[in-house]
Amino acid sequence: MFRKNIIGVIILIFFSFPTIAKTNENNVIAPKTTTKLVSFGLNLDGFEDALLAQILSYQKADVLISRYPRWIPGVRAFQIMAKHQGIDIVWGSATKERFNTYLPVKAPIxxxxxxxxxxxxxxxxxxxxxxxxxLDELRAFNPGQRLNWADYKIYKENGFTIASGSSRRALAEMLLLDRFDFFPRGVIEIEMEQREYTNMSIVLDPHLLIRYKSAFVFYVAKDNLELAKILTEGLHKAKADGSFDRLFEHHFKALFERLDLPNRRIIELNNALLPKEMLNIEEHLWISPKTLLDTIPPPRVSDHKNTGFAQ
Known part of the structure; x- marks a missing residue:
């Protein structure tokens, strides 16, 4: 669904930080080395690139980071990352299977x-x-989903009778034929899809926000402990100095307003697919429909255990 935003995109971000050049035993200045990283994932108006840039800006080194130059299935991207064959960082949904297979940075980006x-x-x-x-009242209505989407399992677990379709387009056509009652889609993608349905007599329900606890996190290869540490510490610092919140507000505040999210009635679903480690993250790291920025004072940079990130 995000193929148009990712395919063919190469974004190069070069960070030059003031560092003291090392000298060898003959007092000859040695050239600084540059760390090169390749990332893969969604591209939501550049938010991910900006967040990675901020995270890596705390490193006293030169970092060259680029997006993987072509679209591939997410499963393939994880495989390439795990084998160190050209991708270093992938961001994707937090699932038990992925937490067991790769090394996650346990913070909802x-x-x-x-x-x-x-x-x-x-x-x-x-x-x-x-x-x-x-939720009981909502169960009287049937949603439509693809069988291989995580949402299918979540709605089924929450007691819904679900209609399945082979594609997003097929589900839209089934909705028009009254095969089911509603087609729930993520708020970060729904405006793009809404434009596709302009001439199809499909509209957004103006009343509800259906919500379950879920997260996208950064992943690295299981044995890439150093990079995981860099990303974790960078996220701690970005949260502590407020830059994480400012980036989020810059990229998503208008979305909250356009979709009238603060004024919708919230229906909470359970998500058994979420790893238990993510449940230990403090509530102020999960956004509320009523406000974009936390009212809790940011913790000190030096005290990582108070930032609320899972360790």
Missing amino acids: YKGLIGWRLAFVTQAKQQIFADVST
Whole structure:
């Protein structure tokens, strides 16, 4: 779904930090080395690149980071990363399987926004959720999902009867044929998809925000302990000095306003796919629909255990 945003994109970010050049035993200045990293993942208006740039800016070294130059399936990207064959960092959903296979940086880089859903409905059913305010009431309506999407498992676990389709386009057409009642999609992608449905009598439900705890995290290869440490410490510092929050606000505040997220009724779902380690992360690292920035004072940079990130 994000192929258009990723394919063919190569973004080079060069960081030059003031460092003291090392000298060898003959007092000859040795040339500084440059660390080269390659990343792969979603491209939401450049947020991920900006966040990585901030994380790596705390390093007293030169870092050259580029996006992987072509689109490949996510599974393949993880395989390349694990084998050190050209990708160093992948960001993706936090799942138990991935936590067991790769080395995660246990912090939600979208502050949990990845688990927020709005519903596409037909124009004729635009008010079907006008009086819905509980999960039990929502279960009276059937969602549509692809069988291999994580959301399919989540809705099934929460007691819904789900219609499955072979593709997003097929699901939209099934919605128009009343094969199911609503098509929930992530808030970070829904505006792009909404434009595709302009002439299809499909609209956004104006009432509900369906939410479950979910996260995208940075992953590195299981044996790449040094890079995991760099990313973890950089995230700690970005959270502590406020730059993480400012980046998030810059990229997503307008989205909150356009979709009227603070004024929607929230329906909470359970997500058994989320690794237990992510449940230990403090609540102020998960964004609230009512506000973009935390009101909790930022912790000190030197005291990592108080930042709220899972260790």
